[in-house]
Amino acid sequence: MKKLIIGEDIVKSFETAGKSQIVLDHVSVQIEEGEFVSVMGPSGSGKSTLMYALSGMDEIQGGKVIFDGKELSNLKEEALADLRRMEMGFVFQQPHLLKNLNVLDNIILPAMHDMKGQKALCIKRAKHLMKTCGISELEDREITQVSGGQLQRAGICRALIGEPKIIFGDEPTGALNSTAAQEIMKLFLKINTQGTTILLVTHDAKIAAQSERVLFMKDGKIVNALKLNKYKGKGLEERTKKVMDQMQGLGV
Template sequence: MIGENIVKSFQVGHEKQIVLDGVSIEINEGEFVSVMGPSGSGKSTLLYALSGMDDVNGGKVSFDGKDLSSLSEKELADIRRTKMGFVFQQPILLKNLNILDNIILPAMRDNRKSAEKITEKARALMKKVGIAGLENRDITQVSGGQLQRAGICRALISNPEIIFGDEPTGALNSKTAQEMMDIISEINSEGTAVILVTHDAKVAARTERIMFMRDGKIVSEMRLEKSSGIDMEDRTKKVMVKMREIGI
């Protein structure tokens, strides 16, 4: 995935507010990337631009060699459904469906797959993330952490090439957030690229490359080693030192 000189602006009254100011970024296959910055820096807008959920005013976003701006809404929707996964701070699940049905819903629109195979995969994913046995629960009958796990299963149901996470641990307590990052890290280790927006240095420290944003621009970048076997406290300190250095 490549973003080249991305510009995104909004009209606020008589003034134009620039949210992304010529941002360029490349996410390589299987990479684990985080984006940090203060509120209003443009990090979530960048995520939506890269995933095609939001139009851009300038520049170009390419995925699998295709310019997203050249695609129809149906083509964009198909790419997001089959090649991208999304995990948000608050999982977007339907109240009238149980946990299992919420997970399989995106994949069921692909008529090439049988419902039986999709359901089998969903159950395997639920077991993997620790929510086996909750298939028939309503979304009001599980905890926030369990909902977030269901959201991860839903994001993975179509074997995406990349996962987009917008503050995926933001509404969780520290223990559950750590468990969530363990799951996301495992997903990445299996070959799925991940890009996370976060304000949490502990979350960013789990990734391999951190982009720092301010005022709609990427102002700095740092790289970390693979996190396996590395002291997370030391990694977190390095991220916090970098944040202080660039004033975010």
């Protein structure tokens, strides 16, 4: 399998009040093309920071990140921004859609930059995605008039409109009830089956248990990894328990 992301010996530190804190402590990680990987770990363990490092959203102080064969630190700011916009999609806990645009216009917005003059094609793509995500009927709806789960689906459509190679999700189900969270997870699984690589930070063992591999972080390090594909035949309950056992092992 081709590696989509290779992170080698990543060091990330923050300066606060004159003191330096190491938040990613020589982290190495590889994500294969088409893989679905979750990241779990206590609050403050560095999960979001790892995601920002791997997507080039944040500079790192040591090590390197190679995304689809390109070393991020060798790219100029503009090339990096292009790479992020065209090859990566981001989904956060809150989708941050624009209130003055309806759902459809929010979804096509990122693609309009790269597909100038092709609005009809953007709309066609958006409508297809909205169908996949089960929100076809919301096209003209104001952002303030949809539920949290629907809003997150719109956020996922927006992340997918540029046909990225990977979706980075930082607790995308964190603000949802368990039924809505499960629906969103189903959607991620469908998107993954269609070929998009997914890296998902989550606090929910049941969500993580549905991915192929779970990385466990503690104090800025990946301290453990659990391959779940080998349990594919087994029930979700059993896999969830395996994930929870690992979390307990971290003292969480």
